[in-house]
Amino acid sequence: xxxxxxxxxxxxxxxxxxxxxxxxxxxxxxxxxxxxxxxxxxxxxxxxxxxxxxxxxxxxxxxxxxxxxxxxxxxxxxxxxxxxxxxxxxxxxxxxxxxxxxxxxxxxxxxxxxxxxxxxxxxxxxxxxxxxxxxxxxxxxxxxxxxxxxxxxxxxxxxxxxxxxxxxxxxxxxxxxxxxxxxxxxxxxxxxxxxxxxxxxxxxxxxxxxxxxxxxxxxxxxxxxxxxxxxxxxxxxxxxxxxxxxxxxxxxxxxxxxxxxxxxxxxxxxxxxxxxxxxxxxxxxxxxx
Numbered sequence: 001x002x003x004x005x006x007x008x009x010x011x012x013x014x015x016x017x018x019x020x021x022x023x024x025x026x027x028x029x030x031x032x033x034x035x036x037x038x039x040x041x042x043x044x045x046x047x048x049x050x051x052x053x054x055x056x057x058x059x060x061x062x063x064x065x066x067x068x069x070x071x072x073x074x075x076x077x078x079x080x081x082x083x084x085x086x087x088x089x090x091x092x093x094x095x096x097x098x099x100x101x102x103x104x105x106x107x108x109x110x111x112x113x114x115x116x117x118x119x120x121x122x123x124x125x126x127x128x129x130x131x132x133x134x135x136x137x138x139x140x141x142x143x144x145x146x147x148x149x150x151x152x153x154x155x156x157x158x159x160x161x162x163x164x165x166x167x168x169x170x171x172x173x174x175x176x177x178x179x180x181x182x183x184x185x186x187x188x189x190x191x192x193x194x195x196x197x198x199x200x201x202x203x204x205x206x207x208x209x210x211x212x213x214x215x216x217x218x219x220x221x222x223x224x225x226x227x228x229x230x231x232x233x234x235x236x237x238x239x240x241x242x243x244x245x246x247x248x249x250x251x252x253x254x255x256x257x258x259x260x261x262x263x264x265x266x267x268x269x270x271x272x273x274x275x276x277x278x279x280x281x282x283x284x285x286x287x288x289x
Contacts, residue, residue, distance in 0.1 A: 001073050003037040004066040006030055007045060015055045026195040044247040049271045052100075057215050077137050078273075089118040091278055094125045094132035094142030097224045098247055099266075103159070110285035115278060122283050128196035134269050141270035141279060145241075148269070149198045157283050160266040162205075162242040167255040169234050175254055183259040186210060189218030189236035191227060204239050210259055228253070241266065 006086060009019040010030070020027040028221040038045050045059035055063065058208060091111075108120055123139055132142035148154060156224060166185065168174045192215075193201040202208070205215050218236025221227045222249075227238055232252050241264045245255040270279055 001070065003033055003040075004032045004070055008039055008066050008070060010034060010046065010053065010064065011055055011059060011066075011250050014055075016048075016053065021198065022153065024135055024149050024196075024198055026198065074137075077143075081137070081140075089115075089117075090121050091118060091141075091282060092121045092123055092139045093282075094123050094134060094139035096125055096127050096132050096143075096145075097244060099143050107282075107285045108182045109136045110288055111282055114281045114285060116276065120282075124223070126194075127200070128194040128222060130197050130200045131269060134271060137271075140274070141282065144267055145200055145203070146265040147199050147203060153272075154269045155272045156267045156269045157286065158265050158267045159286055160243055161263050162243075162266075163263050164239050164258050164261045165242050165245045166237050166239055166258050167231055167245070167248040167253055168237045169231055170252050170254055172234075172237070172254070174237070176255060177256050179259055180229055180259045182206065182209065182258050185237065185258070186213045187216070189216045191219050191225055191230050191236045191238040192217045194220055194222055203264075206239060206261055238251055 006019070006023060006025075009023050010016060013019040013022065016027050016030055016034075017152055019031045021032065034045065041058070042060075043058040044056050045062065047054045065156065104122075111120060112118065123133060125138070125142070128146055129136065130144065131154065132143070132144050133139035134142045142157075143159070145159070146156070148156070166174065174180055190205055192205055195201060205217075207215060216236075219230045221230050221238075228248070228250075230236065231238060231248075239250075239258065239261075240255065243255065243266070249255050268283060270283075
């Protein structure tokens with residue numbers, strides 16, 4: 001189903017770049033999956049050159065069937081998910097790092113007031129999925145960082161807007177500083193999210209605010225634990241939200257505010273077609289916490 005979803009996105013966009021953004025994956029990963037699909041079917045689905053992408057005759061034949069299969073599978077997933085959630089009274093919430101900010105405990109309490117008998121199940125999702133499981137249907141909703149690729153495909157409610165900080169090993173030259181200008185960090189090695197994270201990787205490397213200055217990637221990290229380890233080992237520094245700074249400040253790691261950067265936004269996201277009242281109750285609890 002994933003391969004068919006990738007195929008349909010490329011067929012509709014007629015652009016691997018736009019399709020990758022829509023799917024929250026990197027373009028190389030998308031191209032690889034399309035090649036694997038073509039090899040498994042023993043046909044060429046697209047004619048492509050540097051400027052254009054066009055469906056072949058086998059590709060045109062596959063498209064309506066692929067759309068029908070994906071629609072049926074999506075409906076089956078919704079029915080199964082709704083039935084399971086109603087039976088278990090569980091709302092699954094995805095996240096890639098601890099939400100922090102003293103937010104989750106009051107949200108749990110408010111949600112349980114509105115939904116007695118229900119419980120929240122927190123699921124950790126690696127950063128190669130910028131939607132923390134929402135796009136793949138693995139969770140009901142999730143805490144995510146903006147910007148997201150193809151944001152029109154998700155419903156989003158901003159939870160916090162705050163400055164960016166930088167975390168570093170305790171013996172780094174930043175130790176002892178009260179704050180640092182981003183211009184002072186341009187030549188430092190940075191920890192990067194996986195390429196599959198799409199625009200989030202670029203955002204946390206602050207590529208748009210480097211004025212063309214190249215970035216040095218010291219290591220690629222997939223989750224918070226890998227980040228802690230990479231910082232402690234001196235692989236690089238990492239940008240993070242002010243509300244998460246306390247999580248990273250531990251023996252061996254320090255963090256200070258960074259000036260000259262736009263603030264970051266934490267949001268909760270869910271599928272627009274999910275109109276269950278329980279989703280509204282959770283988002284409402286966030287607004288009241």
